[in-house]
Amino acid sequence: MGANPNPLILVSPYRIPMSVRVGILGATGAVGQRFIQLLDDHPTFDLATVTASDDSAGKRYDEAAKWRVDTPIPDDVADMEVQRTAADAVPDDLDLIFSSLPSGVAADVEPEFAEAGYVVSSNSSNDRMAEDVPLTIPEINADHLGLIEVQRDERGWDGALIKNPNCSTITMVPTLAALDEFGLDRVHVTTLQAVSGAGYDGVTSMEIIDNAIPHIGGEEEKMESESRKLLGSFDGAALSLHDAEVNASCNRIPTLDGHLESVFADLADDPDVEAVAEAMREYPGVDLPSAPEQLIHVFDDPMRPQPRLDRNLEGGMAVAAGGIQETANGIKYNCLAHNTIRGAAGASVLNGELLVEEGWV
Amino acid sequence: MGANPNPLILVSPYRIPMSVRVGILGATGAVGQRFIQLLDDHPTFDLATVTASDDSAGKRYDEAAKWRVDTPIPDDVADMEVQRTAADAVPDDLDLIFSSLPSGVAADVEPEFAEAGYVVSSNSSNDRMAEDVPLTIPEINADHLGLIEVQRDERGWDGALIKNPNCSTITMVPTLAALDEFGLDRVHVTTLQAVSGAGYDGVTSMEIIDNAIPHIGGEEEKMESESRKLLGSFDGAALSLHDAEVNASCNRIPTLDGHLESVFADLADDPDVEAVAEAMREYPGVDLPSAPEQLIHVFDDPMRPQPRLDRNLEGGMAVAAGGIQETANGIKYNCLAHNTIRGAAGASVLNGELLVEEGWV
Amino acid sequence: MGANPNPLILVSPYRIPMSVRVGILGATGAVGQRFIQLLDDHPTFDLATVTASDDSAGKRYDEAAKWRVDTPIPDDVADMEVQRTAADAVPDDLDLIFSSLPSGVAADVEPEFAEAGYVVSSNSSNDRMAEDVPLTIPEINADHLGLIEVQRDERGWDGALIKNPNCSTITMVPTLAALDEFGLDRVHVTTLQAVSGAGYDGVTSMEIIDNAIPHIGGEEEKMESESRKLLGSFDGAALSLHDAEVNASCNRIPTLDGHLESVFADLADDPDVEAVAEAMREYPGVDLPSAPEQLIHVFDDPMRPQPRLDRNLEGGMAVAAGGIQETANGIKYNCLAHNTIRGAAGASVLNGELLVEEGWV
Amino acid sequence: MGANPNPLILVSPYRIPMSVRVGILGATGAVGQRFIQLLDDHPTFDLATVTASDDSAGKRYDEAAKWRVDTPIPDDVADMEVQRTAADAVPDDLDLIFSSLPSGVAADVEPEFAEAGYVVSSNSSNDRMAEDVPLTIPEINADHLGLIEVQRDERGWDGALIKNPNCSTITMVPTLAALDEFGLDRVHVTTLQAVSGAGYDGVTSMEIIDNAIPHIGGEEEKMESESRKLLGSFDGAALSLHDAEVNASCNRIPTLDGHLESVFADLADDPDVEAVAEAMREYPGVDLPSAPEQLIHVFDDPMRPQPRLDRNLEGGMAVAAGGIQETANGIKYNCLAHNTIRGAAGASVLNGELLVEEGWV
Incomplete structure (x- = not known):
C-alpha cells in the first residue's frame, strides 16, 4: 500500500x-x-x-x-x-x-x-x-x-x-514580511496557541479541557519585539528595528500542535485581497534542505487554515494563511504554523x- | 449539606x-x-x-x-x-x-x-x-x-x-461602553468562541477536537455593525451609529460555553490601567430581576477570565474582563460572557x- | 431571577x-x-x-x-x-x-x-x-x-x-450492593475515569487530548480488594471479605469530572432488567445531611448516565446507573459518580x- | 530533510x-x-x-x-x-x-x-x-x-x-484468535471508541467534549456475533460459530481516531503473561500488499497502547495490545486499532x- x-x-x-x-x-x-x-x-x-x-x-x-x-x-x-x-x-x-x-x-x-x-x-x-x-x-x-x-x-x-x-512570532512574521511592500504600519495580532508550546508538562488537562487561558507569560512582549527585529534592516554594522507598531494578545487553547493567529495589519497602501494573496504566495523561499518549497500557503477557503488539518504542511516547515479581507486601514487574515517544528x-x-x-x- | x-x-x-x-x-x-x-x-x-x-x-x-x-x-x-x-x-x-x-x-x-x-x-x-x-x-x-x-x-x-x-457582540460591548468616556476610536477584536454558539448540532466533534476554526459565517459583520448601533445615540427620532471603527476576527475553539475575546481599543485619551479597570467595575447596572449586581467583573489576575471558570458569574448574566494593559494608542484586554445565557x-x-x-x- | x-x-x-x-x-x-x-x-x-x-x-x-x-x-x-x-x-x-x-x-x-x-x-x-x-x-x-x-x-x-x-470503587459498589440479593458471583468492570482523579497536575494536556490512557497505577488492585471489603460482613469481632471475584481494568479519558464504569456481573439468580432496576432504585439511603435522597438513580435511556450531564446529581453525592441488560450469566450496565465529591x-x-x-x- | x-x-x-x-x-x-x-x-x-x-x-x-x-x-x-x-x-x-x-x-x-x-x-x-x-x-x-x-x-x-x-470487532478479534490455543471460553470487552467511528457528522461537539457516551446503537450485538463468526470454522459446506461467549459494552469517548478496548478473557488453560504475549506477537500475518509486517504489536509498558500514539502503527493496519495480566480465570489486556483504516x-x-x-x- x-x-x-x-x-x-x-x-x-x-x-x-x-x-x-x-x-x-x-x-x-x-x-x-x-x-x-x-x-x-x-x-x-x-x-x-x-x-x-x-x-x-x-x-x-x-x-x-x-x-x-x-x-x-x-x-x-x-x-x-x-x-x-x-x-x-x-x-x-x-x-x-x-x-x-x-x-x-x-x-x-x-x-x-x-x-x-x-x-x-x-x-x-x-x-x-x-x-x-x-x-x-x-x-x-x-x-x-x-x-x-x-x-x-x-x-x-x-x-x-x-x-x-519564538514560535508565536515565527507564525506571523513571514506574512508580515510579505506585506512590507505595501507599507506595513500597525499590527494587532491575537494568538490561539497549542498546548505543546508550553512543553510536555506545561499545561495540565484540568487547566485547558473545555477552557482557554488568556495569558502566556512573556509571550506578547516577545512577539512585539522580535517581529520588529526580524523585519529590521542591517547596514553591515548595526541593526535597525522595523518601525511598525506590533500589538499582541496571546491565548492558550485546547489544541495539541499548531498556533493559529488572527492578524489585523494597517497598510500605507491599499492593496486588494488578490494582491495580498499573491504577495504571500510568491514570497521567495530558500534553497536549504529543511526549507519548504513554498514558504506561505494561502487558502481561498475562509475556514482554513486549521491547526489539525494544516500544521503539517511541507513537513511542518511551511506557514499557512487564509481569510484575507480588506479593512478600513489595511487587511485582516489568519495564519498558522507548526509550533514545535517551524516554531x-x-x-x-x-x-x-x-x-x-x-x-x- | x-x-x-x-x-x-x-x-x-x-x-x-x-x-x-x-x-x-x-x-x-x-x-x-x-x-x-x-x-x-x-x-x-x-x-x-x-x-x-x-x-x-x-x-x-x-x-x-x-x-x-x-x-x-x-x-x-x-x-x-x-x-x-x-x-x-x-x-x-x-x-x-x-x-x-x-x-x-x-x-x-x-x-x-x-x-x-x-x-x-x-x-x-x-x-x-x-x-x-x-x-x-x-x-x-x-x-x-x-x-x-x-x-x-x-x-x-x-x-x-x-x-x-449577537452573543459575540454582547460579550464585548459592555466593556466598550465603559471605555467610551476615554474617547473610543478604533477597536480590533478577535474572538475565541464556544461550540454552543453554533447550536447543539452546529459543530461536529471531528471538526473541533484538537483544532480551531478561523471563521464563523456572518459573525464578524454582526460584531462590527451591531456594536456601533448599541453604542449609538438616539435623539428621539432617529438613531446615529457610534463612529468608532470596529474590526473583528472570529474563531471557534473546543470550548463548550463562554466566548473569550481579545480586544485592542484605541482611545483619544490616555487612561492608565487603573482608570480603565475602575470605569469597567463601576459601569452602572440596572435594577431588573435577571440583571447582575455588577455588570462587569474585572480580574487583576492576567490568567483570568477563563471560559470554564468564569462563564457562570452571576448566573451567567455578568461580563468578565481582565488582562488590561496599556498600548501605544490605548489599551488591550480580554473579556468573556456566557454565550447562551447573557449572549x-x-x-x-x-x-x-x-x-x-x-x-x- | x-x-x-x-x-x-x-x-x-x-x-x-x-x-x-x-x-x-x-x-x-x-x-x-x-x-x-x-x-x-x-x-x-x-x-x-x-x-x-x-x-x-x-x-x-x-x-x-x-x-x-x-x-x-x-x-x-x-x-x-x-x-x-x-x-x-x-x-x-x-x-x-x-x-x-x-x-x-x-x-x-x-x-x-x-x-x-x-x-x-x-x-x-x-x-x-x-x-x-x-x-x-x-x-x-x-x-x-x-x-x-x-x-x-x-x-x-x-x-x-x-x-x-477509592473514587473508582465507590462508583460501582452501591450498584453491586443492590445486586447482592441476586447472588453476586463474578464482576468484570472497566472504568473510564476523569482527569481530576489524578489531582490538578496529575495528567498533562499533552497526554490526554485526543487520547486515552489504558492504565492507572494501583487503581485496579484497589477496586478489586476494596469492593470485597465494603461488601463483606462484620460479626462484631472480625470482618470477612465478600467472596465475589472482582476483575477491574482502569482507563483515563479526556473528561474533567465523573467516572463512568461498564460493569458485567455474574449472578446466581436470573433477575430480569426490571428487577435489577428496582433493586437499584430502592436501595435504601441514610438520613445524614450530605446523603442524597436517592442513592442510585437509574436511567431507562441507554445513552445515560453521561459524565457531564449526570455527575452533579444530588450535589454530586448520588450514583447513577443505566443501560441495564441481561447477559448469559447475569447482567451488564453502566454506572457513574462524581469522583471528587462522592468519590x-x-x-x-x-x-x-x-x-x-x-x-x- | x-x-x-x-x-x-x-x-x-x-x-x-x-x-x-x-x-x-x-x-x-x-x-x-x-x-x-x-x-x-x-x-x-x-x-x-x-x-x-x-x-x-x-x-x-x-x-x-x-x-x-x-x-x-x-x-x-x-x-x-x-x-x-x-x-x-x-x-x-x-x-x-x-x-x-x-x-x-x-x-x-x-x-x-x-x-x-x-x-x-x-x-x-x-x-x-x-x-x-x-x-x-x-x-x-x-x-x-x-x-x-x-x-x-x-x-x-x-x-x-x-x-x-465492524471496527470495534476487528480491534479485538486478532487478539482473541491468538488466545484460542489456550481454550478461549468467555470474553468480557468494554470499548472506548473514537468519534470518527460514527462518521464525520455522527457525534456533535456538544455531546462529547468533557464527556463520554455509554451506548452505541447496535455495536454490542455486532461485536458479540461477528467475533464468533470470524473465529468459527468452515468445513467446506457450512460455517460453525465459535462457541465462546462474548459480552460487550460499548462507549464513545472524546478521541478522534483509534478504538481502545479492555478485554477479560476466560481461558481453559492457564498461560502466563509471557506465553500470551508471545502468542500474540507471533500470530502469523499474510503476504498481501496492505497487510502489516506484524499483525499484533505487544507493548510491555502498561501505559500503552494509547490511541493517539499507536493508532498509526504500520500505516494503521496493525493491531496493538498491552497491559496483559493474569486473572483468576484467564487474562486481561487492552487492545487498539485504527478504526477507519484497519477497522x-x-x-x-x-x-x-x-x-x-x-x-x-
Missing part, C-alpha cells in the same frame, strides 16, 4: 554536500527530542553528541530521556552516552551546536560554548534581542547573519551565537543549514 | 410586581430550551404558550423537544401542548413574546406577531440593523426603546419588535423585563 | 443538632479544597483548623493555597492561619479530623492523630485494607464502624481511624456525619 | 503482479474518501469508477465530495465523473467493487451487483451474519472465502459478496487483495 494518510515527508535533494558534525544541548527535553527526530537521516548533519543536565550525564540516551515523540528513538541515538552540558565535555571537532536549553541555563552556557569556538544555533529565548545576536529566519533576514562579525568583534569569540524567534527545533535546524550554506560553519 | 459547588443562583427581590403572561416562539430548539430554563420560577413572567414548527405542533412539549439543558424540563412545561408558530395560534392575552426562531423563519413571523399586537423580544439575527428596530442591552442603551414609537408610526403596528445583539436567551429575558419596567408591556 | 441553570444544591434539614468542631489535614491540596467547599455552611461541622506541609505552616490559608475550586474561598477560611500537620499543632478540642494527605504522609501522621485521641475520617489510600480499619460507605456498611472497638483494643488508641474507598471529599464528610450520628464523636 | 515525524508508510513489495480494475460504491462519504486515499498508488488496484447517490451522479468527483481526508484528492480521482450507484451505471470490465454504502442502501444494491457478476468487498454492516456470506479478516479466517461457492450455489450469482467486520476501508482493501490472491477475482 503506497497510501500515506498523514504525510510529513520533505523530499529534499542533497543541496549541501558536505557532512557536518553537530551536537544538541538539552537533548532530553521536548524540543531536544524534536531536534533528534528532525536530524535523523538529515542529508548533511551528523549527530555526534547529546548533552543534558548533570543528573542525566553518563547515562545512555534512551535511559536518560523520557521519549515522547511520535517516531521511535533512532537506534544510534539510543545508544549514545549523554554528556554534561559544558564546553569541556563535548568533542572539539563539532562543527555546529543546537541548543534547546531552558533560557536560564542557556544564558550562562551558550556564551561559554561560543567563546570556546563553537557556532551555536539556539531556540532558547535568552539574548534574542541582544544587539549583536542575529535573530534569523532564513527566508526573511538571512543577511542579519552579518552581525556575527560584530558579535565576534565585541565579544572576542571564535564561535558564534544565533537565535531563531522551534525545525527553525534552529534551518538556521544551522543557513550557517553552513553561508560559510559560517 | 449546604455546600453548592457550582452556584449559579441569582437572588433577586421582586422588583416588577405584576404577573406577565409570556410565550416562546421556537421553544423546542437549543435557545428555546434555555428560555424555558430561565423562565422557570421567574418572579414576573408566567410562561403560557410554547410554539414550534408544524411537525411539532399538537404534541406535548416533552415529546416534541429533545431536551438537552442541564436541568429537568419544568413539570408544567412538559405537559404543555406545542402550538403552531403563527399569530392566530397563540392566546390573545399574551403580554410578551420571546423569539428564538431561525432567522429565516423569524423574518416572516416576527412582523406578523408585531402587527397582530404582540410585543416581541427576539434573539434572532434578522432585522437587528433595521433603522426602526431597537437593538438593546438594558445596561447600555435602554433609551433606544424609544424607537418603538418610530417603528409603530412607520409600520402601523400595535405591537413591537425589539432585538438583543442569547438571558439577553432576551432581560430585554423583556426592561419592556415591562418601562411600560411598553 | 430564580432560574438556576446548573443546580447542585442539597436541601437538607438539620438532622444532627449539635455543633462539631472539625479540622482538615492537607487542606491546601485539591481534595483539601473540596473539603473546605463542602464544609462551608455545613449544618453541623464547624471548621476550626486547617493544616498543610511545613512550607505552608504559618501562612494565611489564602496565601498558602492555590485555590482552584469553582466557588470562592469562604471568607473565614481565607483568614485562617495554616498549622503544621502534627497532633501537637492543632487544638485539643477538635471533635473530628478529615484527612486528605498524600498516602505516604498519611501512613505516618494519621495513626499519630488517632493515638492522640482524635477521630480521623480519611480519604487517603493507606491502611484501607487493614483488618481493624473500617472502610465505610454509610449506605452500604455502616455496621463496619464496630471495627473501631477492635482497632482501639489492638492499637491502644483513644481516637480512631476510618477510611472511605473523595464528600465521602469523608458523609463518614464524618455517620461517626457523629452513631456516637463515635 | 528526510525526517518524517509521523510516518504512516507501508513499504510493500509488489506481491500481486497483475492490474485489477476496481470501483467504489458510495465514494463521496467518509469511508469512501478513505478508500480513495488508500487506493492511491496501490500496487495492483486501479481505480476506474466511483459512484454516489443520484444527487451527485454526473458531477465531477471533487465537486460532489466534501473532501475531509488529510491528504489531497488524487488528481485523477478529482476529475472523475461520479456515476449512479447501480449495476448498469458502471463499466462491465470492473474486476472488483468496494462498497461503503449506508447499510440500508447496501442491502438492496450489493446483491444487485453480485447478481450482475461483480465481486463486492463491502464494509457495510448488512448481511455480515448471513450464513453464506464470508465475513473475513485475511490473517484470521481466509478459508471462509470458500463460502463463496455456497453463496453462488444458493443465490445463483456469478459475482460474490464478502464482508469485513473500515483498509479492511475492505485487504479483503480485496485476498480475493485476488486466492483467484476469486
Whole structure:
C-alpha cells in the first residue's frame, strides 16, 4: 500500500554536500527530542553528541530521556552516552551546536560554548534581542547573519551565537514580511496557541479541557519585539528595528500542535485581497534542505487554515494563511504554523543549514 | 449539606410586581430550551404558550423537544401542548413574546406577531440593523426603546419588535461602553468562541477536537455593525451609529460555553490601567430581576477570565474582563460572557423585563 | 431571577443538632479544597483548623493555597492561619479530623492523630485494607464502624481511624450492593475515569487530548480488594471479605469530572432488567445531611448516565446507573459518580456525619 | 530533510503482479474518501469508477465530495465523473467493487451487483451474519472465502459478496484468535471508541467534549456475533460459530481516531503473561500488499497502547495490545486499532487483495 494518510515527508535533494558534525544541548527535553527526530537521516548533519543536565550525564540516551515523540528513538541515538552540558565535555571537532536549553541555563552556557569556538544555533529565548545576536529566519533576514562579525568583534569569540524567534512570532512574521511592500504600519495580532508550546508538562488537562487561558507569560512582549527585529534592516554594522507598531494578545487553547493567529495589519497602501494573496504566495523561499518549497500557503477557503488539518504542511516547515479581507486601514487574515517544528527545533535546524550554506560553519 | 459547588443562583427581590403572561416562539430548539430554563420560577413572567414548527405542533412539549439543558424540563412545561408558530395560534392575552426562531423563519413571523399586537423580544439575527428596530442591552442603551414609537408610526403596528445583539457582540460591548468616556476610536477584536454558539448540532466533534476554526459565517459583520448601533445615540427620532471603527476576527475553539475575546481599543485619551479597570467595575447596572449586581467583573489576575471558570458569574448574566494593559494608542484586554445565557436567551429575558419596567408591556 | 441553570444544591434539614468542631489535614491540596467547599455552611461541622506541609505552616490559608475550586474561598477560611500537620499543632478540642494527605504522609501522621485521641475520617489510600480499619460507605456498611472497638483494643488508641474507598470503587459498589440479593458471583468492570482523579497536575494536556490512557497505577488492585471489603460482613469481632471475584481494568479519558464504569456481573439468580432496576432504585439511603435522597438513580435511556450531564446529581453525592441488560450469566450496565465529591471529599464528610450520628464523636 | 515525524508508510513489495480494475460504491462519504486515499498508488488496484447517490451522479468527483481526508484528492480521482450507484451505471470490465454504502442502501444494491457478476468487498454492516456470506479478516479466517461457492450455489450469482467486520470487532478479534490455543471460553470487552467511528457528522461537539457516551446503537450485538463468526470454522459446506461467549459494552469517548478496548478473557488453560504475549506477537500475518509486517504489536509498558500514539502503527493496519495480566480465570489486556483504516476501508482493501490472491477475482 503506497497510501500515506498523514504525510510529513520533505523530499529534499542533497543541496549541501558536505557532512557536518553537530551536537544538541538539552537533548532530553521536548524540543531536544524534536531536534533528534528532525536530524535523523538529515542529508548533511551528523549527530555526534547529546548533552543534558548533570543528573542525566553518563547515562545512555534512551535511559536518560523520557521519549515522547511520535517516531521511535533512532537506534544510534539510543545508544549514545549523554554528556554534561559544558564546553569541556563535548568533542572539539563539532562543527555546529543546537541548543534547546531552558533560557536560564542557556544564558550562562551558550556564551561559554561560543567563546570556546563553537557556532551555536539556539531556540532558547535568552539574548534574542541582544544587539549583536542575529535573530534569523532564513527566508526573511538571512543577511542579519552579518552581525556575527560584530558579535565576534565585541565579544572576542571564535564561535558564534544565533537565535531563531519564538514560535508565536515565527507564525506571523513571514506574512508580515510579505506585506512590507505595501507599507506595513500597525499590527494587532491575537494568538490561539497549542498546548505543546508550553512543553510536555506545561499545561495540565484540568487547566485547558473545555477552557482557554488568556495569558502566556512573556509571550506578547516577545512577539512585539522580535517581529520588529526580524523585519529590521542591517547596514553591515548595526541593526535597525522595523518601525511598525506590533500589538499582541496571546491565548492558550485546547489544541495539541499548531498556533493559529488572527492578524489585523494597517497598510500605507491599499492593496486588494488578490494582491495580498499573491504577495504571500510568491514570497521567495530558500534553497536549504529543511526549507519548504513554498514558504506561505494561502487558502481561498475562509475556514482554513486549521491547526489539525494544516500544521503539517511541507513537513511542518511551511506557514499557512487564509481569510484575507480588506479593512478600513489595511487587511485582516489568519495564519498558522507548526509550533514545535517551524516554531522551534525545525527553525534552529534551518538556521544551522543557513550557517553552513553561508560559510559560517 | 449546604455546600453548592457550582452556584449559579441569582437572588433577586421582586422588583416588577405584576404577573406577565409570556410565550416562546421556537421553544423546542437549543435557545428555546434555555428560555424555558430561565423562565422557570421567574418572579414576573408566567410562561403560557410554547410554539414550534408544524411537525411539532399538537404534541406535548416533552415529546416534541429533545431536551438537552442541564436541568429537568419544568413539570408544567412538559405537559404543555406545542402550538403552531403563527399569530392566530397563540392566546390573545399574551403580554410578551420571546423569539428564538431561525432567522429565516423569524423574518416572516416576527412582523406578523408585531402587527397582530404582540410585543416581541427576539434573539434572532434578522432585522437587528433595521433603522426602526431597537437593538438593546438594558445596561447600555435602554433609551433606544424609544424607537418603538418610530417603528409603530412607520409600520402601523400595535405591537413591537425589539432585538438583543449577537452573543459575540454582547460579550464585548459592555466593556466598550465603559471605555467610551476615554474617547473610543478604533477597536480590533478577535474572538475565541464556544461550540454552543453554533447550536447543539452546529459543530461536529471531528471538526473541533484538537483544532480551531478561523471563521464563523456572518459573525464578524454582526460584531462590527451591531456594536456601533448599541453604542449609538438616539435623539428621539432617529438613531446615529457610534463612529468608532470596529474590526473583528472570529474563531471557534473546543470550548463548550463562554466566548473569550481579545480586544485592542484605541482611545483619544490616555487612561492608565487603573482608570480603565475602575470605569469597567463601576459601569452602572440596572435594577431588573435577571440583571447582575455588577455588570462587569474585572480580574487583576492576567490568567483570568477563563471560559470554564468564569462563564457562570452571576448566573451567567455578568461580563468578565481582565488582562488590561496599556498600548501605544490605548489599551488591550480580554473579556468573556456566557454565550447562551447573557449572549442569547438571558439577553432576551432581560430585554423583556426592561419592556415591562418601562411600560411598553 | 430564580432560574438556576446548573443546580447542585442539597436541601437538607438539620438532622444532627449539635455543633462539631472539625479540622482538615492537607487542606491546601485539591481534595483539601473540596473539603473546605463542602464544609462551608455545613449544618453541623464547624471548621476550626486547617493544616498543610511545613512550607505552608504559618501562612494565611489564602496565601498558602492555590485555590482552584469553582466557588470562592469562604471568607473565614481565607483568614485562617495554616498549622503544621502534627497532633501537637492543632487544638485539643477538635471533635473530628478529615484527612486528605498524600498516602505516604498519611501512613505516618494519621495513626499519630488517632493515638492522640482524635477521630480521623480519611480519604487517603493507606491502611484501607487493614483488618481493624473500617472502610465505610454509610449506605452500604455502616455496621463496619464496630471495627473501631477492635482497632482501639489492638492499637491502644483513644481516637480512631476510618477510611472511605477509592473514587473508582465507590462508583460501582452501591450498584453491586443492590445486586447482592441476586447472588453476586463474578464482576468484570472497566472504568473510564476523569482527569481530576489524578489531582490538578496529575495528567498533562499533552497526554490526554485526543487520547486515552489504558492504565492507572494501583487503581485496579484497589477496586478489586476494596469492593470485597465494603461488601463483606462484620460479626462484631472480625470482618470477612465478600467472596465475589472482582476483575477491574482502569482507563483515563479526556473528561474533567465523573467516572463512568461498564460493569458485567455474574449472578446466581436470573433477575430480569426490571428487577435489577428496582433493586437499584430502592436501595435504601441514610438520613445524614450530605446523603442524597436517592442513592442510585437509574436511567431507562441507554445513552445515560453521561459524565457531564449526570455527575452533579444530588450535589454530586448520588450514583447513577443505566443501560441495564441481561447477559448469559447475569447482567451488564453502566454506572457513574462524581469522583471528587462522592468519590473523595464528600465521602469523608458523609463518614464524618455517620461517626457523629452513631456516637463515635 | 528526510525526517518524517509521523510516518504512516507501508513499504510493500509488489506481491500481486497483475492490474485489477476496481470501483467504489458510495465514494463521496467518509469511508469512501478513505478508500480513495488508500487506493492511491496501490500496487495492483486501479481505480476506474466511483459512484454516489443520484444527487451527485454526473458531477465531477471533487465537486460532489466534501473532501475531509488529510491528504489531497488524487488528481485523477478529482476529475472523475461520479456515476449512479447501480449495476448498469458502471463499466462491465470492473474486476472488483468496494462498497461503503449506508447499510440500508447496501442491502438492496450489493446483491444487485453480485447478481450482475461483480465481486463486492463491502464494509457495510448488512448481511455480515448471513450464513453464506464470508465475513473475513485475511490473517484470521481466509478459508471462509470458500463460502463463496455456497453463496453462488444458493443465490445463483456469478459475482460474490464478502464482508469485513465492524471496527470495534476487528480491534479485538486478532487478539482473541491468538488466545484460542489456550481454550478461549468467555470474553468480557468494554470499548472506548473514537468519534470518527460514527462518521464525520455522527457525534456533535456538544455531546462529547468533557464527556463520554455509554451506548452505541447496535455495536454490542455486532461485536458479540461477528467475533464468533470470524473465529468459527468452515468445513467446506457450512460455517460453525465459535462457541465462546462474548459480552460487550460499548462507549464513545472524546478521541478522534483509534478504538481502545479492555478485554477479560476466560481461558481453559492457564498461560502466563509471557506465553500470551508471545502468542500474540507471533500470530502469523499474510503476504498481501496492505497487510502489516506484524499483525499484533505487544507493548510491555502498561501505559500503552494509547490511541493517539499507536493508532498509526504500520500505516494503521496493525493491531496493538498491552497491559496483559493474569486473572483468576484467564487474562486481561487492552487492545487498539485504527478504526477507519484497519477497522473500515483498509479492511475492505485487504479483503480485496485476498480475493485476488486466492483467484476469486
